[in-house]
Amino acid sequence: MDIQDKVVVITGASGGIGLATAHLFAEAGAxxxxxxxxxxTLTTIVNELHTHHHEALAVPTDMCNKDAVEALMDRVFEQYGRIDILINNAGQAVRGNVADVDIDQFRQIFELNVLGPVEAMQAIIPKMRQNGGGLIINVSSIVSHMHLPSIGAYAATKAALNMISDTAREELTSENIRITTMFPNATATNFGKNSLATPKTNQQGPRPPQGGPEPDSAEAVAQKILEAARNEPHEQYMDRSV
Structure with a gap:
């Protein structure tokens, strides 16, 4: 897809991968x-984008609130008359072994990491149908293909998102609504610091082995998301595994 002048909704855009993606897509003319x-935070980011003559809109949204998610899509559609791309990026992790992970925290991240993207898709798909199609990029994680101690609950939410993406892709192909799943590796953001932690285990999460690759930058992941938007593969990976 040609990104110039396309309307792109980015969730989790106040920092990390979402913020880097917002800057990169704006620079590409979206x-x-x-x-x-x-x-x-969103107002500050949008004001900065405006100083560089980029078109940007801030819509404060709790992605765990269905009404708020629907209001987000309505606001953007009202502003621009179309939505071409949705990037479902908002997410959070919880650390804790399967034997004692806090179930309420697990439920909390499932709500954000799985139900939030599904509600966003349900809110945007009718609007994409009106405009003859669109692209949805669901940001998963490479850990959804792995079995790493202390992050099984988080990996499970991303594995669920993978299945949602694969199924929706088949269901929507005849309507020209395309689905790409993005698989970041470990990324140098505050994502780990913002993770929930089960007090019983107080796990700090897996660390890359000594001598292993450094985490990718948020900007590198954003570049791959932009590449995915342009080329629309079913799955987009970084250039290496964790």
């Missing part, structure tokens, strides 16, 4: 609508 819970 009209970006940024969603996250922090209204002040």
């Amino acid at each position: 009209k970006v609508a940024l969603a996250a819970r922090s209204a002040d």
